[in-house]
Amino acid sequence: TFKMNLQSKYVDELIDALTYDANITVTTPLEGQLKTVSMITVFMNTIMATIVAFLAILCAQLIYSLMLSDVEEKTYEFGMLRALGFNTNNLMATIILQAFTFAIPGLISGLVVAAVMNLGMRNILYKLTNNTSDFYLSSPSVLIGFSIGFFLPLISNIIPIQKALGKNLRASLDPYHRSAGELLV
Numbered sequence: 001t002f003k004m005n006l007q008s009k010y011v012d013e014l015i016d017a018l019t020y021d022a023n024i025t026v027t028t029p030l031e032g033q034l035k036t037v038s039m040i041t042v043f044m045n046t047i048m049a050t051i052v053a054f055l056a057i058l059c060a061q062l063i064y065s066l067m068l069s070d071v072e073e074k075t076y077e078f079g080m081l082r083a084l085g086f087n088t089n090n091l092m093a094t095i096i097l098q099a100f101t102f103a104i105p106g107l108i109s110g111l112v113v114a115a116v117m118n119l120g121m122r123n124i125l126y127k128l129t130n131n132t133s134d135f136y137l138s139s140p141s142v143l144i145g146f147s148i149g150f151f152l153p154l155i156s157n158i159i160p161i162q163k164a165l166g167k168n169l170r171a172s173l174d175p176y177h178r179s180a181g182e183l184l185v
Contacts, residue, residue: 079172
């Protein structure tokens, strides 16, 4: 870092010393090439962000469908718990805890698979380019993975919780009673 700062200082002094009268031309062909590469980098980052967004939407739909079917199957059990004095906060906590039993193993296995694939791909890339670096996942990628794995179950549980708590106690305890709206869902 010190060496690069020293070089940058000399380059800055050279540029400051040049005037319009100088018989010198400074060209930066590497800068032109890096501008082209930066456009490709922006394009690839945009594609990756789009892929992550679509995968997040798919994950939310998967967790939503799992929780919705589970809440529909356990409507009678939730009605019995409410009849026995289980308050709505405890019922919400139960549903959220159940969502995390789906999400936490998926989050852990996803991060492990990502780390192994990252290791393999970087190993191949570094052998091809004779470049070296660390083989670990970057901090932003781990942070994005954790945030998606933690917040998606919370977001996707809003509608199943509303469905579980929206029924009156009589409708919850009747296992054969289904309204027309429930049949369409």
